[in-house]
Structure formats: structure tokens, C-alpha cells
Amino acid sequence: MSTPHTAAECKLKPPSSRLTKLPTYVFAELDELKEAARKRGADLIDLGMGNPDQPTPAPIVKAIQDGVANPANHGYPNFKGKPEFRQAVSAWMKRRYGVDIDPDTEVQPLIGSKEGLAHITFAYIDAGDYSIVPSPYYPVHSRATWIADGLVHHLPLTAENRFLPDLDSIPEEVAKKAKLFFVSYPNNPTAGVADLPFYEKLVAYCRKYGIILVSDLAYGELAFDGFRPPSIFNVPGAKDIAIEFHSFSKSFNMAGWRAGFAVGNPEIIKALYSMKTNLDYGLASAIQDGGIYALNEGEKFMAGIVQAYQERRDVLVKGFRELGWQIEPTKATIYMWLPIPPSFSDSKAWCRHLIDTADVVITPGIAFGEAGDRYFRVSLVSPKETLQKAIDRLKEKGIRYDA
Numbered sequence: 597m598s599t600p601h602t603a604a605e606c607k608l609k610p611p612s613s614r615l616t617k618l619p620t621y622v623f624a625e626l627d628e629l630k631e632a633a634r635k636r637g638a639d640l641i642d643l644g645m646g647n648p649d650q651p652t653p654a655p656i657v658k659a660i661q662d663g664v665a666n667p668a669n670h671g672y673p674n675f676k677g678k679p680e681f682r683q684a685v686s687a688w689m690k691r692r693y694g695v696d697i698d699p700d701t702e703v704q705p706l707i708g709s710k711e712g713l714a715h716i717t718f719a720y721i722d723a724g725d726y727s728i729v730p731s732p733y734y735p736v737h738s739r740a741t742w743i744a745d746g747l748v749h750h751l752p753l754t755a756e757n758r759f760l761p762d763l764d765s766i767p768e769e770v771a772k773k774a775k776l777f778f779v780s781y782p783n784n785p786t787a788g789v790a791d792l793p794f795y796e797k798l799v800a801y802c803r804k805y806g807i808i809l810v811s812d813l814a815y816g817e818l819a820f821d822g823f824r825p826p827s828i829f830n831v832p833g834a835k836d837i838a839i840e841f842h843s844f845s846k847s848f849n850m851a852g853w854r855a856g857f858a859v860g861n862p863e864i865i866k867a868l869y870s871m872k873t874n875l876d877y878g879l880a881s882a883i884q885d886g887g888i889y890a891l892n893e894g895e896k897f898m899a900g901i902v903q904a905y906q907e908r909r910d911v912l913v914k915g916f917r918e919l920g921w922q923i924e925p926t927k928a929t930i931y932m933w934l935p936i937p938p939s940f941s942d943s944k945a946w947c948r949h950l951i952d953t954a955d956v957v958i959t960p961g962i963a964f965g966e967a968g969d970r971y972f973r974v975s976l977v978s979p980k981e982t983l984q985k986a987i988d989r990l991k992e993k994g995i996r997y998d999a
């Protein structure tokens with residue numbers, strides 16, 4: 597073989613089919629659309645992002661800064677996390693949800709909950725195994741299974757079923773082959789919420805088939821008008837089959853620090869832990885210090901964070917109603933999930949139209965799977981004034997649901 601002289605001559609081997617067979621990540625396409633609009637001089641208002649716009653509360657930052665300065669934190673972290681972190685998680689689960697969690701065997705710190713959601717999938721899914729995933733879905737709920745060469749059985753979430761999946765529609769052979777069942781309430785992107793009767797049915801279903809129930813509670817703290825979302829562990833018997841993922845990202849404006857945790861059945865926690873010991877070194881110790889502070893002292897900041905989102909929601913609900921959308925105020929999350937006008941063929945066409953005519957960016961529902969293609973998502977991560985400006989722009993351009 598001749599020695600290559602240029603990068604092209606190296607004939608680099610391609611990435612794995614696991615990676616290349618994945619459907620395109622719509623958020624990357626959206627970035628290209630935004631880039632093109634900015635090049636033509638557009639002053640975009642971006643309602644598409646899910647990234648909290650407010651800083652992490654200063655005392656949490658201070659706890660991390662102190663942690664960074666502490667030499668005891670400078671080595672590799674313990675795979676299981678600091679005992680104080682696990683203790684803080686256990687106390688939090690008791691205080692917020694009335695749930696008993698053993699800090700020694702039922703907690704796993706995570707480098708953000710997305711990491712854990714991917715790794716629990718790799719811990720359980722072999723080629724040909726099924727995951728059951730309500731659709732539309734937060735991408736990693738389906739994509740991790742595809743990366744693991746598994747199959748995903750999607751359950752449609754519709755406004756008619758209050759964005760709760762119909763368990764009776766799952767074919768018996770899928771239920772028998774399924775290893776994981778993902779649910780995430782309060783839901784991204786639909787903002788749907790689950791009640792205890794639904795969780796009771798779900799827990800009974802997963803117990804019947806021995807399916808590991810993966811509850812993603814990333815928005816558990818962001819609920820409005822006094823509503824308190826339940827934990828899956830509020831259902832007796834859930835701990836026999838379930839694991840629940842929590843995130844610091846939205847509750848404490850900590851998305852950039854990458855911190856989360858899982859709680860649940862010790863055997864499932866152990867499988868996640870084992871997968872992680874093979875792939876990473878766990879959550880940085882200084883960030884754990886910030887997490888300990890947030891869990892022990894942070895509820896006082898959360899109230900302000902939730903109040904700000906609720907006020908933003910009110911601006912958008914009023915604004916979209918004035919534009920012809922018939923919507924009810926959302927009960928939770930930092931999103932609203934709205935139908936695209938009937939005159940548009942699909943969610944990407946609607947998204948392009950809004951960028952081209954009003955310089956307003958939304959997320960096309962297709963980003964969350966085929967079932968989302970007649971919807972779009974807007975986020976509450978901009979100040980009220982910006983949200984109002986977006987509504988005013990839509991009004992000026994004559995954009996209406998019924999136009």
C-alpha cells in the first residue's frame with residue numbers, strides 16, 4: 597500500500613452504521629435555516645430553544661466555586677457519587693414527593709439526565725429488543741435504542757387522549773419482547789401531564805410483562821398554578837420495576853453544569869452504574885457540591901424560577917389565543933405544543949414560513965418524531981417582553997391559525 601500524503605488519500609473509514617442510519621437531527625437542520633436567515637440580516641426571535649435563559653442562582657454557583665477550590669475534589673470522583681450527594685437526593689425525594697429512597701443502593705448521580713437515559717438503554721437493549729416510547733418524544737428516548745440496534749414501538753400521543761399513551765393498543769408480542777418503557781411527564785414537547793391513575797395502570801402493565809419502566813421527570817419541578825406532578829414512586833409497587841431520572845438543568849437553571857440523578861430499583865440502578873463505570877468517571881465532585889447545595893437549600897430559588905415561567909406562559913397563551921389558537925393554559929414544563937394551521941402541509945413548511953415572513957423561530961413538531969408533524973413547539977425561555985414582541989410580529993404579518 598502506498599503512503600498517503602493528503603487527508604483525502606488517507607481514505608478514512610466511515611462512522612458505524614449505528615450512527616449513520618439514524619434519522620437526521622432536525623435541530624441541526626433548524627440551525628442551518630437560522631444561519632441563512634441571519635445572513636440575510638434577519639433579527640430572529642428564537643422560541644425554538646429549550647435552554648434556560650436565566651443564570652444559576654448565585655449561592656449554587658458559590659457552592660460550585662468553593663468545590664472547585666477544594667483539593668479534595670481534584671481527583672477522580674467516586675463512581676457512586678459522594679455520600680452527601682446521595683443523602684441529599686434521598687432527603688429531596690422524601691420532602692418533595694414523599695418517596696423513600698435508600699441513599700446507598702437506590703441513587704446514581706449523572707452527568708445530566710440525558711447521559712443516564714442513553715446509558716440505561718445501552719445497559720438493557722440488545723439487537724432486536726423493543727423499547728416502548730410514546731411519540732412525539734424527547735429524542736434520546738428513541739434514538740438510544742436505535743443506536744443499540746433495538747426496535748422502538750411508538751405509541752401516539754394526541755390531544756384527544758390528553759397526551760397519555762393507550763396501553764391497550766400495544767400488541768401482545770411487542771409487550772413480551774419489550775425491555776424498556778419510557779415515559780416523561782410533565783412532557784416535552786406536548787406539555788401533557790400524568791395523573792396517578794395513569795401511573796397506576798402503567799406500573800401494573802410493566803409489572804405484568806417484567807418491563808423496566810423508565811420515568812423521565814426532567815420537568816417535575818416546573819409546574820404552574822399550584823399543580824405538583826407525581827413521581828412514579830408514588831404508586832405502590834413501582835420500585836419493583838422502575839427507575840426515575842431527575843435533572844438540575846431546568847429546576848435550578850443549571851443546564852450548563854451537566855448534573856442529574858437517577859433513583860429507583862437497586863438492580864436497575866446497579867445496571868446503570870455498571871454501564872457507566874465502563875464509559876465515564878461520573879459527575880465532577882465540585883458540581884456534586886453545587887447539587888448538594890441546590891437539593892438542600894434550593895427550593896427557595898425554585899419558586900421564583902417557576903413564577904417567571906408561569907408569567908411567560910400567560911403572555912403566550914393570551915397571544916396565541918388572539919391569533920386564533922384555541923388553547924388551554926399549560927400545567928407544566930417550559931413549552932407549549934400548538935397545532936400548525938390546517939393550510940400548511942407539515943411542520944417544517946410552517947417553520948420556514950414563520951422564519952421567512954416574521955423572523956420568528958419555532959421548533960417544527962417533526963423534530964420529536966413523525967407523530968409531531970402537525971404541531972410546533974414554542975419555549976418559555978425568553979423574557980416576557982421578547983415573547984410579546986414575537987406575538988406582535990406574528991400579528992403584524994397577519995399570521996393566524998385560521999389564515
Ligand SMILES: Cc1ncc(COP(=O)(O)O)c(C=O)c1O
Pocket residue numbers: 646707708709710711734780784812814842843844845851854855856
Ligand atoms: C424530557 C427531557 N429529558 C431529559 C432532558 C435532558 O436533561 P439534562 O440537561 O439533565 O441532560 C431534557 C432536556 O431538554 C428533556 O427535555
